[in-house]
Amino acid sequence: MISLYGSPRSSAGRCVWTMEEAGVPYTIKDLDMKNKEHKSEAFLKINPMGKVPAMIDGNVTLFESMAINFYIADNYKKELLGTSPLERGLALQWSFWATSELQPPTIEIFIQKVFMPEDKRDHTIIENNLKKLPMLLSVLNRSLEERKYLAGNQFTVGDINTASVVSICPMIGVDFTDYPHIKNWLNAIGDRPAFQRYQALRK
Ligand SMILES: N[C@@H](CCC(=O)N[C@@H](CS)C(=O)NCC(=O)O)C(=O)O
Known part of the structure; x- marks a missing residue:
């Protein structure tokens, strides 16, 4: 256990x-x-x-x-690791990308907007990090143009690791209007029973 x-x-x-x-x-x-x-x-x-x-x-x-x-x-x-060297490589690629590229700016904004009292917020930190997100989200959006999941048709831990960082975006006021493939990917994830059981535990 x-x-x-x-x-x-x-x-x-x-x-x-x-x-x-x-x-x-x-x-x-x-x-x-x-x-x-x-x-x-x-x-x-x-x-x-x-x-x-x-x-x-x-x-x-x-x-x-x-x-x-x-x-x-x-x-x-x-x-869940991927079923070919390519899928396993993509699962790793997106996990490293999520933790090293997307997470730092989203967390910086999250800290300012969610943890800091309004009068102590550093708006320069918020603005500078907000500027980084369109490029990152565009890269992710384009990669999902022709595939259901990040490694292809196979759902992998790459999706879990990346979606769990992407899901910080709505909490910091960034929506996915300009990123329809990210939206579709999140919808496909939302249909997964395991994801729904996990969400129920977060309440
Ligand atoms: N890179 C670590 C980050 C873990 C992390 O920052 N956890 C937070 C909670 S979400 C924590 O324990 N913070 C307490 C602290 O930093 O003292 C991971 O992904 O496991």
Whole structure:
């Protein structure tokens, strides 16, 4: 049984979604972040970064949500990795893209708009990072022009890792009106029962 540390509403959510897709039994161990349980000596032994998610599966302990997702796919539902070298490459490509290209500007804006009190917001940070999003979202939109999922017809962890970052956009006031293929992709994802079960856990 997998133990996942972190709330489904945090970065741990994408791992919950992957476990639902893989149909693997798991327990969620939510940490008391307000009281800094994620910085406790006990948890730092599991994730020395003091962040969620972290995962224990038998004698395997991992941190970094996207790595956890590749592990779950590899161990419990290989087709989520992709079924050819090209699909597996694309699943990795989009996961690295999501974490290194799309996530930094979206998180910078999220921090300002959601966590900062209005009078403390840095509008320069918001504006500078907002400017980066059209190019990034256009690249993603074009890549989805002729395929249902990011690796082709096969749904992979690349979709999970990327969609979980793309889903920050509506929370920071960026919609997908100019990106119809992203919209269709998110709609296809929304129809997946595993995604729906994961969403129910976020409420
Ligand atoms: N790159 C990490 C990021 C994890 C992360 O930043 N988690 C946040 C919650 S969403 C956290 O634990 N923050 C507490 C902290 O940084 O002290 C991953 O994807 O697993």
